[in-house]
Amino acid sequence: MYLEVFKEPRGMMRLIQLLFAILAFSTTAGYNSTMKFEYRCKTGNDTGSRQLTVSYPFYMPDSAVESIVCPSTGVSTVQPGLNYPFGSYMSSAQFYVFVGVMAFLYCIGIAVLYVVFEQVYNDNDLVPQIDFIVTAVWTLFWFIASVAWAVGVSFFKLETYPDRLWHQITACLGLAECKTKEYFGYGGLDVSLICGFANVFLWGASLWFLFKETVWFKRMYPEQAYGESDFAGGGPDPSGGSGGYQQKGGVETGAGLPPQ
Numbered sequence: 001m002y003l004e005v006f007k008e009p010r011g012m013m014r015l016i017q018l019l020f021a022i023l024a025f026s027t028t029a030g031y032n033s034t035m036k037f038e039y040r041c042k043t044g045n046d047t048g049s050r051q052l053t054v055s056y057p058f059y060m061p062d063s064a065v066e067s068i069v070c071p072s073t074g075v076s077t078v079q080p081g082l083n084y085p086f087g088s089y090m091s092s093a094q095f096y097v098f099v100g101v102m103a104f105l106y107c108i109g110i111a112v113l114y115v116v117f118e119q120v121y122n123d124n125d126l127v128p129q130i131d132f133i134v135t136a137v138w139t140l141f142w143f144i145a146s147v148a149w150a151v152g153v154s155f156f157k158l159e160t161y162p163d164r165l166w167h168q169i170t171a172c173l174g175l176a177e178c179k180t181k182e183y184f185g186y187g188g189l190d191v192s193l194i195c196g197f198a199n200v201f202l203w204g205a206s207l208w209f210l211f212k213e214t215v216w217f218k219r220m221y222p223e224q225a226y227g228e229s230d231f232a233g234g235g236p237d238p239s240g241g242s243g244g245y246q247q248k249g250g251v252e253t254g255a256g257l258p259p260q
Contacts, residue, residue: 146196
């Protein structure tokens, strides 16, 4: 087992990515908030209270508040078939959670590969290349999911703001006086957005360290990949040759060949 990998940039970055992926999808999937308000009918002086609870996956029709009827008018605050509050943010929320969960699973899987099958990672040029490509694709996914979820959260905050809600409730527009007693909490959603864009940065930043493990880097920068002393002294030649070149007697000669 090669636990020293977690002291290297690629291993350390995977641990940080794992943590932020958990924070991103858990704060979104675990979101649950309630708004409570009181009402008093202007005719008849009937009073009461209602509450609206919103949770993942943010499908607003499932969060319809119980109808309020002022007996003297018989008017309900929620008309049949009306989605309350307006909007649905299920698609962006579910995609965001999907990206986070899959990133979490990938970090675990690749960390196991780093530790248990380090020799395979070093000997098979295809494995580092796949690791680099998957990370690049998931960086793009994190960006798309974070932007989409940020737009969804912005509209969710707008539609659930009390002044906006009163325009969606018939009685609160004139038949009753409505007053908010408990507001929605948006702290968890703000944390999820911060973690989402942090993941974009973390996954994008790790691409450089993963690129240095690929054969592409070794072919482009052999001196950095193999060390200048090894390369100059006949070390492995990434182009497929038998060795590097060295200075001898002021004349360049092939490694292992007699001076000209």
